[in-house]
Amino acid sequence: MVEAAGWWSLLVAPALLLAGAVLAVAGDALLAARDAGRPRSAVAAARPLLEVPRLLAAQPRRMPAPDRLLWRLGVVTVPVSAVLSVLVIPFGHRTVADLSVGVVWFNAMEVFTWAGLWLAGWGPNAVFSLVGGYRFVAQGLAYELPLMFALITAATGAESLRVGDIVAAQQGLWFAVWMPVAFVVYLAGVSALCFLGPFGYPVGRDIASGVLGETTGADRLLLRAGRWLWLVSGAAMAVPLFLGGGAGPWLPAWAWSSLKTLLVLAVLVWVLRRLPVLRADRYVEFAWVVLIPLAIVQALVPALVVLNR
Amino acid sequence: MDMRARLLRATAARPHVLPVSTPGGTAARLAAERYLRLHDLPLALTPADADLLLVTGPDRSALRPAVDRLWQHLPAPRARAHAPTADAVPGALARCRADLADHTHNGDREGGGRDSGRGHEGHGGGMEMPAGLPMAGTGEDRDGLSLDQLHVSLGPLLADWPSGLTVRMTLQGDVVQEAEPSRQQLGDDGPAPLWAEPWARAAGGEPVTVEEAARRRAAAHLDSLGRLLAVAGWAGAAATARRLRDELLDGTPGAALRPEVRRFARRVGRSRTLYWLTRGMGVLDGERARAAGVSGPAARAGGDVPARYRTWLEDIVGDVDRLGETAPLDPAEEGPRGGGVGERWPSAALVRVLPELLEGAELAAARLIVASLDPDPDELAAAPQEVGIHG
Amino acid sequence: MNGFTASLALLGVALLGVGGVYGAARALRSPAEPLPAGPFESGLEPSQHAVSRFHVRWYTVSMLFLAFDMEMVFMYPWTRVISAVGASAVIEMFVFLAVLVAGVLHAWREGALRWT
Incomplete structure (x- = not known):
């Protein structure tokens, strides 16, 4: 059902991802305006985009004895891996490439970001930045396994690692309905990857924005864009994995894909503002002792269903 | 163009x-x-x-x-x-x-930045001192492991921090091994600190209404809460606290504020997530607090970080209910950070208890503990220097 | 377009985009001369290099993670053969996972996940 699109998709997919990120940033700006008691308007929503020219015009800084190579490598990895992750995300009936190992590809790209942001924290040779980088490692150690289990649960339900097959396996009943734990864990894991809101521990206010603390100019722009790109990519991947992909009545498949993606994105942006930052000293234990066993039990459900099919 | x-x-x-x-x-x-x-x-x-x-x-x-x-x-x-x-x-x-x-x-x-302290391109001794700085040394941790130690200070100038206060810390990773607060001797005889001002005026014999004091105290606590919530990474609630604080100081009538203040107090006070994230941190029981000279909400709360922010929230709701009272203020009544009769600048005592509360805490916990006590920099500047706290 | 070409081409597009951002910044920033700056330490001078060996807690959790993660990679191919192999595939995989979880619980009781 899902098939690979032509060369044009190589440009359209990143463009759609970017458009989604701009929408997410605008939505977040409106929520921020409401909290701060500012008028909510189109101008208020668009103002964060002024960051782009501001950061492009900024003077570069030279830190004492930085690890320049790893720093730059880490910064670039975050947005690049976000863009690469859309390779396997279907939009309606089309995808850039319907790899036979699509789920593993998405997983691998997301692991790149765990490494990238740690490097970005290590690079500048600054205490708060380093602490932020390690906080992200702790976050990764806690959320990566539950997230992998969530991906595997969906793959088990379809007995395939191909995203197209996973969509096809949801004809009739969405995975989100009978794999609710995997769905929630997936969303939490993806948000943790974006270090936004309650998962903003590595860029916390308490450590003067941690990993982002010493970056300026294009580096800062790429890191900050990368987190929003990942949020959109995560929301878009939730649709084929758990919400039946482009399936739906009346509208064409691409419309259902975008609608569902925007809905997941809106929920994430809203929820992420509602919670304080979750810290490692509380969630590492929680993730290992509660989330992982829960995720395993959830993975058992589709395995048994598939066995009796 | x-x-x-x-x-x-x-x-x-x-x-x-x-x-x-x-x-x-x-x-x-x-x-x-x-x-x-x-x-x-x-x-x-x-x-x-x-x-x-x-x-x-x-x-x-x-x-x-x-x-x-x-x-x-x-x-x-x-x-x-x-x-x-x-x-x-x-x-x-x-x-x-x-x-x-x-x-x-x-x-x-x-x-502009040419004279930023050190020559950055390796003009300190070669391999061992790149950029003129030593590498981290090792030291024993609480379990007897030999770990790298970093010497870092929080303050004097840090967002959501009592400005001017410096806490020099020895960190292992992000665990505080030693903390030593210091504040600059500013020898200030200027005007009274903003938050404690109605009490100072009342003590000086000026007529001050209960409404004015209640308004100021509620705003002071909302200011503290704004800082605590910002440090806790809850941007939405922190923004609300600051907006309500500004509305209180603008003189918005109590009837207009009451519903929103109550809603805010419910949302923060009953947040299980915030409680889960802060419980058991920085426990300061009432007896020890009073022995160190702490008065006010921190002493009344007599507990951990949640006990302190919940005390603030209760005080705020109580104070907003008192808006409109025109009776004169009793200067012996407790100010935003306590004090009253015994001590004129209660914030100094809050700094005094910091070392024992911070040692062994994580960096994030240390920030939350300081924010939950929230010594007022104005009071610290006005308070005389004391023995045991180095300038 | 096969998967391999597509992924390489997408990488090319992403890198071009990143290169474009750096190029634009290089053309537009001024002064282009980097500012000699220092790390932010609340307004004070740093007293040593920040890069250091971090707290030991990270190492124990990382070891645990690596052990678990390496084994979990087996689950990806496993998802494809469940019905072909039958009940034994499910039993073996979940007994294996149970052993891993027992390992995690042991590490937890030993305090490997204790963060403060």
């Missing part, structure tokens, strides 16, 4: 502001925070992210080197201003933004 000028105008339209508030300048800080909030000028937490450096409050020579160091690290285009009083804030920011947009003015700023 070249590209460069356009970019500068875009920067000036929404510059990130690094605010530095000096002790004694709470009124100016509040004015700046309100201005930034209403005009959607984002706060920068570090010089790297800042376009403007805004110093609010009286000029403090003791803080000048730290302010200058921050300024040297701001990348161009940049501008700085000093607003000693609340009235000067809008003008100072407008001037800065005009400076930013003016490219002829900005073009020749490049040399």
Whole structure:
């Protein structure tokens, strides 16, 4: 059902991802305006985009004895891996490439970001930045396994690692309905990857924005864009994995894909503002002792269903 | 109109502001925070992210080197201003933004950071001291393991931190092994700290109504909560706390404020997540607190971080209910940070209990503990120096 | 377009985009001369290099993670053969996972996940 699109998709997919990120940033700006008691308007929503020219015009800084190579490598990895992750995300009936190992590809790209942001924290040779980088490692150690289990649960339900097959396996009943734990864990894991809101521990206010603390100019722009790109990519991947992909009545498949993606994105942006930052000293234990066993039990459900099919 | 000028105008339209508030300048800080909030000028937490450096409050020579160091690290285009009083804030920011947009003015700023302390290109002894700095040394941790130690200080100038207070810490990773607070001797005989001012006036025999004191105390607690929630990373609730604080200080009548204040108190006080994240942190039982001279909400709460923020919330709701009372204030009544009869500047005692509470805590926990006690920098500046706290 | 070409081409597009951002910044920033700056330490000078060996807690959790993660990679191919192999595939995989979880619980009781 899902098939690979032509060369044009190589440009359209990143463009759609970017458009989604701009929408997410605008939505977040409106929520921020409401909290701060500012008028909510189109101008208020668009103002964060002024960051782009501001950061492009900024003077570069030279830190004492930085690890320049790893720093730059880490910064670039975050947005690049976000863009690469859309390779396997279907939009309606089309995808850039319907790899036979699509789920593993998405997983691998997301692991790149765990490494990238740690490097970005290590690079500048600054205490708060380093602490932020390690906080992200702790976050990764806690959320990566539950997230992998969530991906595997969906793959088990379809007995395939191909995203197209996973969509096809949801004809009739969405995975989100009978794999609710995997769905929630997936969303939490993806948000943790974006270090936004309650998962903003590595860029916390308490450590003067941690990993982002010493970056300026294009580096800062790429890191900050990368987190929003990942949020959109995560929301878009939730649709084929758990919400039946482009399936739906009346509208064409691409419309259902975008609608569902925007809905997941809106929920994430809203929820992420509602919670304080979750810290490692509380969630590492929680993730290992509660989330992982829960995720395993959830993975058992589709395995048994598939066995009796 | 070249590209460069356009970019500068875009920067000036929404510059990130690094605010530095000096002790004694709470009124100016509040004015700046309100201005930034209403005009959607984002706060920068570090010089790297800042376009403007805004110093609010009286000029403090003791803080000048730290302010200058921050300024040297701001990348161009940049501008700085000093607003000693609340009235000067809008003008100072407008001037800065005009400076930013003016490219002829900005073009020749490049040399600004030349004298930033050290030569950065390895002019200290070669391999062992790159950039003139030693590497971290090792030291024993609580379990007898030999771990790398970093010497870091929180303060004097840090966002959501009592400005002017410095806590020198020895860190292993992000665990605080040793903490030593110090504050500068500022020898201030200026006006009373903003938050404690109604009590000072009442003690001096001036007529002060209960309403005025209740309003000030509720606003002080909302200010503290704003800081605590910001440190806890709950941006939405922190913004609400600060908005309510500004509305209280604007004199919004109690009837209009009551529903929203109650809603806020319910949302924060009953948040299970916030409780889960802060419980068991910085336990200061009432007896030990009073022995150290602590009075006010911190002593009454007699417990961990949640006990303290819940005490603030209860006080806020109680105070908002008292808006409209015209009876004269009893100067012996407790001020925002306690005090009253025994001690004139109760914040000094809050600093005194810090070392024992911070040792062994994580960096994030240390920030939360300090924010949950929230010593008032104005009071610290006014309080006389004491033995045991080094200047 | 096969998967391999597509992924390489997408990498090319992403890198071009990143290169474009750096190129634009290089052309537009001024002054282009980097500002000699220092790390932010609340307005004070740093007293040593920040890069250091971090707290030991990270190492124990990382070891645990690596052990678990390496084994979990087996689950990806496993998802494809469940019905072909039958009940034994499910039993073996979940007994294996149960052993891993027992390992995690042991590490937890030993305090490997204790963060403060």
